Amino acid sequence: MNHYTLFPIIKRLEENSIVYSLGGSGLLYYLNLIDSINDWDITVECPKDKLIETLEGYDWVEQRSGDYPFASQYRLSIASLNIDFIGCFALHTENGVLNLPINHNRKWDGINISSPEVWYVAYYLMNRKPKASMLLNYLKTSTEKVNTTLINDLIKTNILNNELSQELSLLIR
Structure with a gap:
C-alpha cells in the first residue's frame, strides 16, 4: 500500500480542521520497523457527525x-482504501480509561504521524506484544x-500499571 492514496482524505481532514494523526502499521512502516502495511489507522479528534460529513462521497461503514x-468513541472504515478512523482514541486499563492524545511531531510527505510513545x-x-516491543526498542535506541513531555503526561494520568509506567520512566532518564 502506498501512502499517497491517503492524500485526498488528508486534504479533506485538514480543510475541515479535523485534528488527525496516522498511527498503527503506518507509523511502524514510516519508522522502518516493518516492511508492509496492514491498513491505515488514522486517529481523529472530532464528533462522529463531522467526520461523516467530511467523508461524503466515500463508501464508509461504522465498525x-x-x-x-x-x-474509543467510534470507528469508521473505508474498505476500498484500507482506512480505519478511530474517533477519540482511548483504551481501558485496569485503573480506568486512558485517553490517548493525538500527538504528532513528525510529518511524512505532509501527513501527520502519531508519536511512537x-x-x-x-x-x-x-x-500486541511484538508491535509494542518494536516501538519500545525503537524508543530506547532513538533517545x-x-x-519526554508526552511520557510524563502519560505517567501522570495514574491510569497505567506499574510495569508500563516504569518502562516509560526509563525512556526519560
Whole structure:
C-alpha cells in the first residue's frame, strides 16, 4: 500500500480542521520497523457527525468500537482504501480509561504521524506484544527523539500499571 492514496482524505481532514494523526502499521512502516502495511489507522479528534460529513462521497461503514480493551468513541472504515478512523482514541486499563492524545511531531510527505510513545502504550494495552516491543526498542535506541513531555503526561494520568509506567520512566532518564 502506498501512502499517497491517503492524500485526498488528508486534504479533506485538514480543510475541515479535523485534528488527525496516522498511527498503527503506518507509523511502524514510516519508522522502518516493518516492511508492509496492514491498513491505515488514522486517529481523529472530532464528533462522529463531522467526520461523516467530511467523508461524503466515500463508501464508509461504522465498525464496532468500545469493546474491551478499546474505549474509543467510534470507528469508521473505508474498505476500498484500507482506512480505519478511530474517533477519540482511548483504551481501558485496569485503573480506568486512558485517553490517548493525538500527538504528532513528525510529518511524512505532509501527513501527520502519531508519536511512537502513544502507540507503544496502545499496543501494550492491546496486548500486541511484538508491535509494542518494536516501538519500545525503537524508543530506547532513538533517545534523542523521545518526547519526554508526552511520557510524563502519560505517567501522570495514574491510569497505567506499574510495569508500563516504569518502562516509560526509563525512556526519560
